[in-house]
Amino acid sequence: MNLDKISIILIISIVAFSGIISSEVASAETWVAEDPTATSYKISHLTATITVTIKNNNDHVQYFKMSQVYQGSLADDSTLKWLIDWTDPTAVKMVKSRSPELGGDYGWPIKAGETKTVCFKLNAIGSMGEIPSYIVNIDSTNKTYWPLINEPGLMGSWFTPNELEVLNPTLDIKKWTGRFTFRVTNIDDQKVYGIVRAPIAPVNSKLTSSNPNAFIDDETMVSTGIAAWNVVMEPDTYKDFSYTYVWPKTSSSSSTAQAGSQTLTTGSGSSPSVPSKQTGVPYGLFIVGTLVTVAGVAYARFMR
Known part of the structure; x- marks a missing residue:
């Protein structure tokens, strides 16, 4: 040659x-870092109602349980913690607990070859529960720009509904539905404008409903159409929001990763390169x- x-x-x-x-x-889009103490919109009263159908492909009984801690890059550097409101069918106490301070761990047995559907509701406690907070973009830059900069609004966080399959490959999630509700409060003494994103959004999922009607932000997170709203609020007022996602978005969706606000992490804890x-x-x-x-x-x- x-x-x-x-x-x-x-x-x-x-x-x-x-x-x-x-x-x-x-x-x-580049996010420019803000002063979290001066952010006018804060989120509280966050709830999650999850319905999931799981098949046990193993030859013996197995167990799965609800997780009551979520890493979502909160403005105060804390993790999001949950209390169990109710379950259907009734959950049973697990032999080990990750969150004894939250009442202990509860879950369900699933027989060999069984397909089981469970539903449960979680209420946030502390930050984004009774304490207003919000999700920050951990990849925001501290560089100085002038004379104009963009204002992308409040960040959201993402997770993968079928992460259980990474932890136990013999538990096959057939369908997952999640309904989330939250409240946005304008703590400022002036009228405020801005974009508010769903604080938690599932990857590779379809937004099936929202109230008020949301638009889809499919540029901020990997394989995620995140619900977002253009919000205008008077001083010291609040608005309630709800949205529902279904997984999988398509029959071929099978990507699995850990929860976060930006950087993808595989089940092994390594960060893959991406397009x-x-x-x-x-x-x-x-x-x-x-x-x-x-x-x-x-x-x-x-x-x-």
């Missing part, structure tokens, strides 16, 4: 790669595939 032709192919590939990276960076600045299908493979395609076109054009 002629050395000059090889050089041409490499140059074309590098230019194409640079163009892809540039377009990704240009399309991603945007932070999220999606493996970005490394995406780029390699693109380079192979570009090189193939270049070969066809210049070598034959």
